[in-house]
Amino acid sequence: MTTDFEMQAFKTNGSDAVGRSLTTGNGANHAYRCRDEGSVLLSAQRNGHSGETMPSGCVTAEAFAGSKESAAHKVKRELSEAVCGKVRLWMLLVLLPVVIVAVVLISLGVCSAIHEDTDEKFNRSSFRVARLFNGSFSLPGLTFTEDLLSLSSNQSRALTGDLQGKLSDVYRSSPALGRYFSKAEIYALRPGSVIAEYQLTFVMPEEHQEQLRSFTLSREMVYNVLRQFLYDQEGRGASPSSALYIDPVSLKLS
Structure with a gap:
């Protein structure tokens, strides 16, 4: 066939x-x-x-999807494995970063607590050597009157008290000069708008006085601290017409 x-x-x-x-x-x-x-x-x-x-x-789509599913299942199974007792691997992975951050924060706290700044430790009773500075400045917001001729008048005492407090606040808040500052005194008011004459008193220890005179308590340092404060006063809202406004250009110190 x-x-x-x-x-x-x-x-x-x-x-x-x-x-x-x-x-x-x-x-x-x-x-x-x-x-x-x-x-x-x-x-x-x-x-x-x-x-x-x-x-x-x-490669069929079914085979590719199956391989992805098996890989995900494997990872899930490994994360769910018990490492110690009921502790799972995923628990350790979550807990480890938390422990590291906690250790770092505790270490920083301990270090800051036990750290001692030797420069901040000083005995003020050993500061017995006085260093004086004299100077003057003008108050353009005030008009001179006869009451200001006498420092015993009420107007003079009120003005000198405010000015002395202002100078004291400047130097006591200075990181470099605060520990050495003793007092500020206004000892004269004279005409020319109003011109105030002042004296600054600092005290220092005997063993470091030469170094302090040359650097920390030098005329340049004391002068610049006050001058910078006066130039910044307008930024703090002080007006040249206010009674306690000090003209930075008029500042003198020796």
Whole structure:
């Protein structure tokens, strides 16, 4: 008996190659689609798990999703493993940064508590050597009156008290000069708007007096601290017309 087979031509170019069916060993038809056409034409065929053939460059979506799911399951299982008793690995990973931060903060607190600034430790009773400075400044916001000629008048005492308090606050708040400052005194008021003459008294220890005279308690240091304060007073809201406004340009100290 003769069986005739009809030959049929297939096109292998273009998208026809991608869409054609491959016959598997068990008679089922399955279509595999690659990322591009060239991977079908160039890749060699290999046997599948069920005897079917597929292009070697193709990976099914099911296999890719399965690998992602298995990796996530593995990580989850490892994090849930007990390290010690009921303590899980994920608990240790969360607790470790908290412990590190706590140790750092405690260390900083302990260091700041036990640190002693030797420069801040001094015995004021040993400051027995006096250093005096004299100077003057003008108050452009005031008009000179006869009551200011006498320091015993009520107007003079009120004005000198305010000025002495202002000078004392400047030097007591100075990080460099505060420990050495003793007092400020206004000892004369004279005309020319109002010109106040003042004296500043500092005290220092005997063993370091030469060094202090040359640097910390030098004329330049004492003068610049007061001058800087006067130049900054307008920024703090002081008006040149106010009674206690001191003209920075008029400042003198020797």
